[in-house]
Amino acid sequence: MDEKKEFRTMSGVPVGSVYGDGPLPGEFPYTRGIHSGMYRDRLWTMRMFAGFGTAEDTNVRFKDLLRAGGTGLSTAFDMPTLMGRDSDDEWSIGEVGRAGVAIDTLDDMVDLFADINLGQVSTSMTINGPAAILLAMYVAVAEKDGVERSKLNGTLxxxxxxxxxxxxxxxxxxxxxxxxxxxxxxxxxxxxxxxxxxxxxxxxxxxxxxxxxxxxxxxxxxxxxxxxxxxxxxxxxxxxxxxxxxxxxxxxxxxxxxxxxxxxxxxxxxxxxxxxxxxxxxxxxxxxxxxxxxxxxxxxxxxxxxxxxxxxxxxxxxxxxxxxxxxxxxxxxxxxxxxxxxxxxxxxxxxxxxxxxxxxxxxxxxxxxxxxxxxxxxxxxxxxxxxxxxxxxxxxxxxxxxxxxxxxxxxxxxxxxxxxEREVNSGDRLIVGVNSFTEGGDENIDLLSIDPGTEDTQLKRLSEIKQSRDSDSVETALNRLSLEASDPGINLMPAIIEAVKVRATEGEIVQALESVFGTYVEKAFV
Amino acid sequence: MNKKENSPIRVVLAKLGLDGHDRGLKVVARMLRDAGMEVVYLGLRQTTEMIVTAVEQEDADAVGISMHNAGHLTLAPRMVQALEDAGLDVPVVVGGIVPDSDLEAMAEAGVAGVLGPGASAEDVAKCVREAVATRGE
CATH class of the missing domain: 3.20.20.240 (Methylmalonyl-CoA mutase)
Structure with missing residues (x-):
């Protein structure tokens, strides 16, 4: 930070870094902010969420965002990936690569971050149920690229x-x-x-x-x-x-x-x-x-x-x-x-x-x-x-x-x-363009359409990986995972990393865990 | 149809596929109840087979499915087909994000109505009533 830098309004009025009494920004309980200088010292990270189609498609968008001045990556996964299902699962039909990027194996993750230095970028991954698996894949990609785990910056x-x-x-x-x-x-x-x-x-x-x-x-x-x-x-x-x-x-x-x-x-x-x-x-x-x-x-x-x-x-x-x-x-x-x-x-x-x-x-x-x-x-x-x-x-x-x-x-x-919804419906709450000021803007705007070939491409890729990998090591890794899952005293991350490295799919890893943990079904409730 | 003429319209509501966005469907369930209809709420992660079974068991007049993840072009026609295959004359209404450019394809696939973001309680009830009125045509 350049201490001599003066902050002035557009019209030239010099302004201080904070106004008012304590507790000030940077002081407990931090109501006013966690840093004393806030954005003077460091702007917020402009992190744009992106993901669609195959890993290669999203990789192109990532690189565009970084070139345009984005300072962090944020990954949107498709619904099957979010639910821990492979692209060839019967539940996945019609949803592969639609609302985010499709990831089945480590190879997809390698493509997703191709030509991006994981030691320098910060990556956010929006994933929950199978989060540990995607983190394991990220760690494995970094290892392939020669980036130490301790250097990885991001959010799961x-x-x-x-x-x-x-x-x-x-x-x-x-x-x-x-x-x-x-x-x-x-x-x-x-x-x-x-x-x-x-x-x-x-x-x-x-x-x-x-x-x-x-x-x-x-x-x-x-x-x-x-x-x-x-x-x-x-x-x-x-x-x-x-x-x-x-x-x-x-x-x-x-x-x-x-x-x-x-x-x-x-x-x-x-x-x-x-x-x-x-x-x-x-x-x-x-x-x-x-x-x-x-x-x-x-x-x-x-x-x-x-x-x-x-x-x-x-x-x-x-x-x-x-x-x-x-x-x-x-x-x-x-x-x-x-x-x-x-x-x-x-x-x-x-x-x-x-x-x-x-x-x-x-x-x-x-x-x-x-x-x-x-x-x-x-x-x-x-x-x-x-x-x-x-x-x-x-x-x-x-x-x-x-x-x-x-x-x-x-x-x-x-x-x-x-x-x-009732407030909007009754007109007690006005939403511009919806229940008030509705004239104009009827012309259609250009929308992104997802290549309908994405699903086929991804299915072909997955089937090739399944044929070329060493199925004995996959089985061994998945067995170890199930075994460790039944002992709450063992941290499962090492076994999951081992499994992704031998190219067990996300869905296979989830199934290995499900065999021990069971599945959650929500009671239908309006 | 051997139900009494005055019996309320009975609608099966479900999320088809993996998508978990159920805010819209839950609001629609309450809107339809307020409009005097009977709602059979199946909730999340239903298959077309599960919905067909519910329609048969509940003697439903219409099916409402909700999708927010661009799966409508694949899943909605399947729903229509599954009901047809089971010999059920029950209209399908789709709610969620369906671009205008897909409306024609949805109609061709036999979807009776599409409710997009911002549909009012009246729009929702009217769409279901009109869909049900086409039965037997």
Whole structure:
């Protein structure tokens, strides 16, 4: 950092790095931000989510994004990959490479990151049920490229609890799934110090229909649950808590969102210090990624989504996010085109370089309204924590399990979603282009279409790999994995890495685990 | 049809395939109930066979399937075909993200109606009623 650099407004007025009284940004409980200088010292990471078709297709998009000034990669996997199924599984037909990239074996992962230096880039992988397998593949690709594990930088979503609550991409029942999460946490704590092993995500909870306070509370409660699980597995809180990161939604109610982000930091800091005994400051600091609200994007007059995204991005930045994905305007209709993704990235760059927002940390701190909203978000969240503690006899982890098993989370979210729809339906809530100001913008925009040949290409590739690999080593690796899965005392990461290296498929590894863990089936519940 | 004329429309709702986005389908379930229909909610990860069985057992008048991951061109025609193969004259309504350019293909495949993002409670109920009214045609 150049200490002499002066920050001035567009008109030349010099501005300080922060205004108001303490606790200041960088000071406990970090309501105002986790760093004293915030974006003066370092901009947020502009991390654009991408993935479609085959690994080669997505690799091209990754390289485009890096050339366009993106500073981190974020991988979207297709539905079969997210669900731990191979492309040749009967459930996968019609979904291979459609909503993300198809990954079956290590060879696909090698293609996905071809010509990208894994020692220099930071990579986020949005995957949960089979997260440990994809992390194992990433580690194996790096090893092939000669990059040490300890140099790898990135984030694995690996947040299984919110899958049962909102996104529904679970495979195994909650308890063995949380064991897998803990295995990843302790593996990365000892071998991958720069890796974020869980991105505790409110994004999907909000997209499924929750309120801002529910998003905040469910997400932090899940965070507490992972802390309790890792402590129960014998880890010291300060050995893993600094690497836990969060992922929030930024929706359209500007001040509510900012209050939510500020409250999140304050709650986490207090709970980690006071309840979980964390002594390291880094354990107290809640770092988060933000994505603008996909659910707010309208299919009607899609171009106006650009304005929505800009406002939501602004809320995320004023709220102090560490990284940001801006949605593309065409995402209510299809996966984004390259052009739409470029506009979304440019939107962030305008916020970063033209608005002056980056000069001053927590610019809204001290506003009576924003401080009140922050307190109110915290109050509502604390009420929910109390309920979960009661459900779990004093344990948040147990409370979360109970809330999943008895449908409490999904019921709360469905109620909130229905309330919102009724407001829109009755006209109490105006959505521009949907129930008001509906004229214009009828012409069709160009949409991304996925090459229908993707599925065939991927199937052919998978079948070739299955024929060329050494099937004895695959069998040995999978047997070892099942055996170790039945002993909760063994960390499963080494066995999974071994299995991906001999080219066991994702689906085979999942089946080996399923044979021990079982499968989760949600009770149908409206 | 040997049901009483005045009996409420009964709709089977399900997510077909792997996609787990069920916000829309749950909202639709409540909208249809509010409109006086009976909803048989099957939930996530249903196959066409499971849906056909439910339609037979529940004597349903319509099937609503929801998809958000661009699987509609493959999965929706299969649903229509599966009902036809089982000798059931039950219309299929698709909800989710279906680009306008795919609407023709959906109609050709025999899908009775498509509900996109932003459909109101009235749109949803009307679409199902109209689909059911075409039975026997």
């Amino acid at each position: 979503q690996n947040d299984i609890l919110k899958e049962y609550q909102a996104q529904k991409e679970y495979i195994f029942p909650p308890r063995p799934s949380v064991r897998l999460v803990s295995d990843v946490v302790s593996f990365t704590a000892s071998e991958m110090p720069r890796w974020n092993p869980i991105s505790i995500s409110g994004y999907h909870i909000r997209e499924a229909g929750s309120t801002a306070a529910q998003e905040l509370a469910f997400t932090l409660a899940n965070g507490f649950a992972y802390v309790e699980a890792a402590q129960a597995a014998g880890l010291n809180v300060d050995d893993f808590a600094p690497r836990l990161s969060f992922f929030f939604n930024s929706h359209s109610d500007f001040f509510e969102e900012i209050g939510k982000f500020r409250a999140a930091r304050r709650i986490w800091a207090k709970w980690l210090r006071d309840r979980y005994g964390a002594k390291d400051e880094k354990s107290h600091k809640l770092r988060f990624h933000t994505q603008t609200a996909g659910v707010s994007l309208t299919a009607q007059q899609p171009e106006i989504n650009i304005a929505r995204v800009a406002i939501q991005a602004l809320a995320g930045v004023i709220g102090g996010t560490q990284s940001l994905h801006t949605d593309s305007y065409d995402e209510a209709l299809a996966l984004p085109t390259e052009d739409a993704a470029r506009i979304a990235l440019r939107t962030q760059q305008i916020v970063a370089h033209e608005t002056g927002i980056t000069s001053v940390a927590d610019p809204l701190g001290g506003s009576d309204y924003v401080e009140w909203m922050t307190d109110e978000m915290e109050r509502q969240a604390e009420e929910i924590f109390k309920h979960l503690e009661e459900l779990g006899d004093g344990s948040i982890l147990e409370g979360v399990y109970v809330g999943i098993e008895n449908g409490w989370f999904v019921g709360e979210i469905a109620d909130a979603a229905y309330r919102f």
